[in-house]
Amino acid sequence: MARQLVFVLDGIEYPFYIEKVDRDKLYGKVDTVPKDPAGRKLEKGYLDEWGCVVIAQAGMGHLIKQNFEWIENADLVAYDKEGNALEQVASSFDAPIEMEEVPMEVFMDREVTSLYALKAHNLEEFNDLLGQKNGLFQFPFMYRKGYLPSLAYLIPGATGPFMAITQPADLQLLSKPQKAAVDDFGRDDDDDEIDFGMF
Helix, strand or coil: CCEEEHHHHHHHHEEEEEEEHHHHHHHCCCCCCCCEEEEEECCCCCCCCCCCCEEEECCCCCCCCCCCCCCCCCCCCCCCCCCCCCCCEECCCCCCCCCCEECCCHHHHHHEEEEEEEEEEHHHHHHHHHHHHHCCEEEEECCCCCCCCCCEEEECCCCCCEEEEEECCCCCCCCCCCCCCCCCCCCCHHCCCHCCCCC
16 A cells, blocks of 8 residues: 655644646657567567677676675665765655745746655645645655655645645856946036037
8 A cells, every 4th residue: 555745834744645747647658669570579679899799688786796696775885985884865755844935036046857746635725725825845755764855845726736846946046148238437417418519
């Protein structure tokens, strides 16, 4: 059975199931299945670095021990720049989520990487509470136990609230080159006035 996220708002816990919103669910999709002349399904493969040997598609590994065995995910440990082992962050499904209300402008500096619709029986009540606030609710989110939580935001919507998973946006200001204005330094401002004595 799917796990629930529990959000704490105004001291009350609201449990929700989440459903990922993606392009396939919004617009549908068509899969193209490549086949050989005999009608057999083709499998993806890779060429070695010399382009001579075809390597069948396989799972990805992390590292290899000295005896050429794969290292399991559970055995991997992350370290900071000083060489200290980092503690893993628990999954957001493991405990109620305390949220922080932030101005909406904060969300504009983020890039949405995933979007989830919240599903529950008290959906309308929770959505109305979100809509009454001046800002958005922000919280660290980890789908499963790991090291780098993402910042997530709750967003009220017409059909119910959404949870947006984000990362910092790499925003660059693009503009056309502007010609510099050349000032006539040292010019007396009185030179611009009309001398009616000349007429």
